[in-house]
Amino acid sequence: MKQHVSRYTPDVVENICGTPKADFLKVCEYIAETSRKDKTASFLYALGWTQHSIGAQNIRTMAMIQLLLGNMGMAGGGVNALRGHSNIQG
Known part of the structure; x- marks a missing residue:
């Protein structure tokens, strides 16, 4: 799975979705913060x-x-x- 998704860099996501790179990375940070036992x-x-x-x-x-x-x-x-x-x- 890691190999499959590695091609979707923030720049590629921006080009495909039209979402600004900074916004995409912020959402990624918010979601990644939930990978804790207390959250x-x-x-x-x-x-x-x-x-x-x-x-x-x-x-x-x-x-x-x-x-x-x-x-x-x-x-x-x-x-x-x-x-x-x-x-x-x-």
């Missing part, structure tokens, strides 16, 4: 994340980031879907 993060998502042609990849990416940070299975950590009712997606 975890929970990624919450609703239907918007899944209703894209790459929706499954969006959710998989969130899960991989949380696994790499050690936030899965931790109090306050993980990936959580926000739904109006249990069968909202059919």
Whole structure:
């Protein structure tokens, strides 16, 4: 995985996404700070994340980031879907 993502340097991300490099790096710092025993993060998502042609990849990416940070299975950590009712997606 490290080899795969190593090609996505901040400059490449800026060119692909249009996000300024400094903003991207700041978000990376914020997320990386949750890789501590005393500070975890929970990624919450609703239907918007899944209703894209790459929706499954969006959710998989969130899960991989949380696994790499050690936030899965931790109090306050993980990936959580926000739904109006249990069968909202059919």
